[in-house]
Amino acid sequence: MTRGIRDDRPDIMTLMIQPVILCGGAGTRLWPESRGTRAKQFLPLTGTQSLFRQTVERTPAGTDFLPPIVLCGDGHVATVRDQMDTSEASLLVEPMPRNTAAAIALAVASADADTLLLVMPSDHVIADVRAFHAAIAKGARLAQQDWLVTFGITPDRPETGFGYIAGGEPLGEDGFAVDRFIEKPPLADAEAMLATGGYSWNAGIFLFRAARMRDAMLTHCRPIFEAADRAVAAGMRDGDALYADALQFERAPSDSIDYAVMEKDDRVAVVPASMGWSDLGSWHTVHALGQKDADANVVTGDAFVHDSRGNLVRAGDKRVSVIGMENVAVIVDGDDILVMPLDRAQDVRLAAKARE
Amino acid sequence: MTRGIRDDRPDIMTLMIQPVILCGGAGTRLWPESRGTRAKQFLPLTGTQSLFRQTVERTPAGTDFLPPIVLCGDGHVATVRDQMDTSEASLLVEPMPRNTAAAIALAVASADADTLLLVMPSDHVIADVRAFHAAIAKGARLAQQDWLVTFGITPDRPETGFGYIAGGEPLGEDGFAVDRFIEKPPLADAEAMLATGGYSWNAGIFLFRAARMRDAMLTHCRPIFEAADRAVAAGMRDGDALYADALQFERAPSDSIDYAVMEKDDRVAVVPASMGWSDLGSWHTVHALGQKDADANVVTGDAFVHDSRGNLVRAGDKRVSVIGMENVAVIVDGDDILVMPLDRAQDVRLAAKARE
Numbered sequence: 285m286t287r288g289i290r291d292d293r294p295d296i297m298t299l300m301i302q303p304v305i306l307c308g309g310a311g312t313r314l315w316p317e318s319r320g321t322r323a324k325q326f327l328p329l330t331g332t333q334s335l336f337r338q339t340v341e342r343t344p345a346g347t348d349f350l351p352p353i354v355l356c357g358d359g360h361v362a363t364v365r366d367q368m369d370t371s372e373a374s375l376l377v378e379p380m381p382r383n384t385a386a387a388i389a390l391a392v393a394s395a396d397a398d399t400l401l402l403v404m405p406s407d408h409v410i411a412d413v414r415a416f417h418a419a420i421a422k423g424a425r426l427a428q429q430d431w432l433v434t435f436g437i438t439p440d441r442p443e444t445g446f447g448y449i450a451g452g453e454p455l456g457e458d459g460f461a462v463d464r465f466i467e468k469p470p471l472a473d474a475e476a477m478l479a480t481g482g483y484s485w486n487a488g489i490f491l492f493r494a495a496r497m498r499d500a501m502l503t504h505c506r507p508i509f510e511a512a513d514r515a516v517a518a519g520m521r522d523g524d525a526l527y528a529d530a531l532q533f534e535r536a537p538s539d540s541i542d543y544a545v546m547e548k549d550d551r552v553a554v555v556p557a558s559m560g561w562s563d564l565g566s567w568h569t570v571h572a573l574g575q576k577d578a579d580a581n582v583v584t585g586d587a588f589v590h591d592s593r594g595n596l597v598r599a600g601d602k603r604v605s606v607i608g609m610e611n612v613a614v615i616v617d618g619d620d621i622l623v624m625p626l627d628r629a630q631d632v633r634l635a636a637k638a639r640e
Numbered sequence: 641m642t643r644g645i646r647d648d649r650p651d652i653m654t655l656m657i658q659p660v661i662l663c664g665g666a667g668t669r670l671w672p673e674s675r676g677t678r679a680k681q682f683l684p685l686t687g688t689q690s691l692f693r694q695t696v697e698r699t700p701a702g703t704d705f706l707p708p709i710v711l712c713g714d715g716h717v718a719t720v721r722d723q724m725d726t727s728e729a730s731l732l733v734e735p736m737p738r739n740t741a742a743a744i745a746l747a748v749a750s751a752d753a754d755t756l757l758l759v760m761p762s763d764h765v766i767a768d769v770r771a772f773h774a775a776i777a778k779g780a781r782l783a784q785q786d787w788l789v790t791f792g793i794t795p796d797r798p799e800t801g802f803g804y805i806a807g808g809e810p811l812g813e814d815g816f817a818v819d820r821f822i823e824k825p826p827l828a829d830a831e832a833m834l835a836t837g838g839y840s841w842n843a844g845i846f847l848f849r850a851a852r853m854r855d856a857m858l859t860h861c862r863p864i865f866e867a868a869d870r871a872v873a874a875g876m877r878d879g880d881a882l883y884a885d886a887l888q889f890e891r892a893p894s895d896s897i898d899y900a901v902m903e904k905d906d907r908v909a910v911v912p913a914s915m916g917w918s919d920l921g922s923w924h925t926v927h928a929l930g931q932k933d934a935d936a937n938v939v940t941g942d943a944f945v946h947d948s949r950g951n952l953v954r955a956g957d958k959r960v961s962v963i964g965m966e967n968v969a970v971i972v973d974g975d976d977i978l979v980m981p982l983d984r985a986q987d988v989r990l991a992a993k994a995r996e
Contacts, residue, residue: 316961588994590987599977605672605991607980612965614979621955621977623970624963631946635961638944 300350301424301491303343304391304403307336307356307364308381311407313566313629315636316620317598325407326363329570336406337367342413343402345372353394355387361525370524379515379530382508385544386536388490389501389512390528397495400427403541405488409573411560419557422458423491431455431553432500433491434462434546436484437561442474445565447486447542449554459555465547484554486542487561497545505544511536566629567613571596585616596626656706657780657847659699660747660759663692663712663720664737667763669922669985671992672976673954681763682719685926692762693723698769699758701728709750711743717881726880735871735886738864741900742892744846745857745868746884753851756783759897761844765929767916775913778814779847787811787909788856789847790818790902792840793917798830801921801986803842803898805910815911821903840912842898843919847911853901861900867892922985923969927952941972952982 311324318324325336333341343349351372356364358377364370376390388403395401402420410416423433436449445468452463465486469477477483501509511532518529546552562569574582574596581589585599592609600616613629615622622635667680674680681692689697699705707728712720714733720726732746744759751757758776766772779789792805801824808819821842825833833839857865867888874885902908918925930938930952937945941955948965956972969985971978978991 588991590990590994602975602977603995605976605978605980605995607978607987607991608984609968609979609981612979614977616977619958620961621958621970621972622961622963623965623968623979624961625965628964631963634946635944635963638946639959639961 299398299400299424299428301343301348301402301420302350302395302399302494303352304388304401305336305339305352305354305406306384306387306403307354307360307406308378308384308387309407312633312636312640314564314570315632316615316617316622316639317600319617319636319640320359322363323360323407324564325405326360326367329564330409330573331575334367335409335564336364338409339404339406340368340373342410342416343404348417349402353391355391357381358527365524373524375525376516377525377527379528379533381538382533382536383538384488384541385501385505385508385539386512386533388497388541389509389536390516390533392494392497392501393509393513393516394526395494397493397498399494400424401490401492401494401497403490405563407564408487408489409560409562409564411562412558415557415559419555419559420491423553423555426455426458426553426555427491427493427496430493430496431551432496432546432549433459433553433555435487435489435491435557436554437487438556438558439474439478439483439485442471442478443485444468444471444474446563448474448477448483449486451482451484451554451556455553459553462546462552462554465542484556487557487563488542490541490546491555500545500549504548505537505539508536508539508544567596567615567632568626568629571613571626594626655754655756655780655784657699657704657758657776658706658751658755658850659708660744660757661692661695661708661710661762662740662743662759663710663716663762664734664740664743665763668989668992668996670920670926671988672971672973672978672995673956675973675992675996676715678719679716679763680920681761682716682723685920686765686929687931690723691765691920692720694765695760695762696724696729698766698772699760704773705758709747711747713737714883721880729880731881732872733881733883735884735889737894738889738892739894740844740897741857741861741864741895742868742889744853744897745865745892746872746889748850748853748857749865749869749872750882751850753849753854755850756780757846757848757850757853759846761919763920764843765916765918765920767918768914771913771915775911775915776847779909779911782811782814782909782911783847783849783852786849786852787907788852788902788905789815789909789911791843791845791847791913792910793843794912794914795830795834795839795841798827798834799841800824800827800830802919804830804833804839805842807838807840807910807912811909815909818902818908818910821898840910843913843917844898846897846902856901856905860904861893861895864892864895864900923952923971923988924982924985927969927982950982 345351448466450463451460453461515528515533520527580594583597586603587597587599588605594611596613701707804822806819807816809817871884871889876883936950939953942959943953943955944961950967952969
């Protein structure tokens with residue numbers, strides 16, 4: 285097995301890809317394990333490796349990929365260094381959170397003009413890495429033609445928690461011009477899109493030439509790019525890390541890359557990708573993707589589970605005994621214990637808010 | 641309000657009652673809180689006082705009751721001293737558990753012949769102390785006529801977890817001669833007894849003259865009494881406590897007072913008592929007797945309970961968050977966390993066995 289992204293059409297790829305891994309954001313949807321500086325992406329939610337570590341290994345430095353740029357907040361630097369060999373990476377440290385547009389602008393400002401930047405969240409699962417690499421190869425061809433490329437996940441359910449992308453004109457065999465972006469839809473709209481076809485979920489993975497994105501930002505969200513550009517120029521280097529200048533960076537308006545650029549630009553492409561993607565956005569999803577025992581329980585840690593089906597039990601450093609339960613989550617983290625039905629997983633924010 | 645037991649018929653009572661409180665046994669039905677030396681009777685399962693402490697206060701030393709004899713194992717002495725003023729009590733320490741017959745024999749062997757001994761488990765709830773005292777007054781009259789007296793709880797459900805007592809010939813207004821004891825019955829039998837009437841639950845509370853019980857034991861279970869008698873004679877006094885001699889006591893066969901004496905004797909009386917009795921034998925019962933919030937949740941400790949009904953949540957020294965759950969127990973004790981439906985409360989032994 286090879287993971288080389290050139291396998292698909294080796295004669296077309298001419299540049300190595302620069303991975304950009306976004307580690308900002310904490311998220312409370314997986315509370316209590318995800319909180320404070322111990323964000324979701326640094327937790328081993330599937331198997332033994334953290335989602336961040338899995339993301340790093342998905343684009344290994346070598347013949348296809350350059351060593352990654354890791355964008356993270358000050359509070360996450362130690363964890364990043366703990367979970368990867370940062371001598372093989374560049375850290376770009378955000379002095380404060382300013383959402384994805386400003387974070388990506390930092391990477392763009394510090395990259396050479398012709399570099400192809402592959403921007404990836406660090407807290408997603410991609411089960412089929414070969415399919416991911418094949419999609420990147422397609423996206424790279426489009427990016428070299430100055431498309432801003434996004435990757436679209438084919439929906440398998442009428443999910444209301446994601447944004448959707450409507451594909452338009454085909455771009456050879458590599459993808460489609462984006463017709464429009466659709467914000468998180470009501471259920472009826474989600475069902476209609478699922479039935480109609482031609483829509484995909486916006487997975488928040490992007491590929492583009494650095495100069496192309498810089499120009500797009502200067503057109504669509506100039507204050508964001510300029511603040512980031514100055515923050516890089518005035519930044520302080522500390523070994524493997526560049527700390528963006530706080531006084532400059534805090535001037536950047538906080539906006540998502542979708543709102544600030546992608547929805548406004550007229551040359552955006554989507555590359556459909558069926559690659560076992562999940563945002564692992566709730567305990568329900570962690571259970572769905574987890575390794576199940578004969579009774580469909582997903583169990584980690586010291587747990588005694590008897591006459592129980594379909595539960596997610598994460599015992600942390602405690603000892604959990606579950607008898608006669610079905611389809612519930614029992615999540616232990618430190619001194620916090622969360623118990624709820626898995627189909628109420630979206631309500632975990634209530635507990636996180638009450639507790640933190 | 642007076643709690644005096646002489647209120648009922650003050651002209652008949654001539655002797656003060658000697659309470660004997662049985663603290664042996666640990667029990668795993670309320671695991672994980674009840675385990676090892678931290679037995680159920682020493683836990684504050686209803687309100688802030690332990691069941692043991694409530695038992696002590698139910699027969700306060702004074703005009704009606706002598707200071708109690710507390711029977712306990714070596715491992716419980718410290719807890720007993722911690723929970724009561726033992727200068728107002730005598731401790732009788734069992735060197736090893738030998739069931740209730742031998743424990744009661746220790747008390748009988750150390751008591752004067754004409755003393756009326758009131759033997760009580762330390763892990764029950766009696767909500768109506770006035771009714772309890774009235775029943776004791778009736779029982780005392782029968783005990784002075786050399787009846788071995790047991791107290792019977794009028795059943796309000798076809799409980800299969802208790803032994804039953806069939807009442808026979810009335811003994812004035814004080815009680816009935818016991819016709820026979822019935823072991824824990826199948827459900828059909830329990831339902832039949834409930835429908836027929838004249839049956840009561842065996843609550844394990846007894847009242848008798850010391851010499852009468854000594855004679856009964858010498859008749860029905862001589863080896864038990866002789867071992868206990870020698871263990872007291874060879875015992876070692878340490879302040880408020882008498883440590884029964886281990887070499888002698890271990891010779892006592894292990895048997896319950898019901899099997900060893902009560903079921904064999906032909907002069908046993910039952911005094912019916914409606915006194916809000918519960919053996920608090922499961923987490924289900926702890927919930928049933930607990931103080932409920934508007935959603936019928938019984939909660940102790942640091943718990944966030946949202947959109948949930950009918951649960952028992954005991955957070956221990958941890959922080960428990962419960963969302964969208966119904967009729968479950970979440971019990972935290974140290975590093976152990978138990979989650980199960982309240983109607984599966986009898987299965988807690990499975991977890992206790994797996995864990996301890």
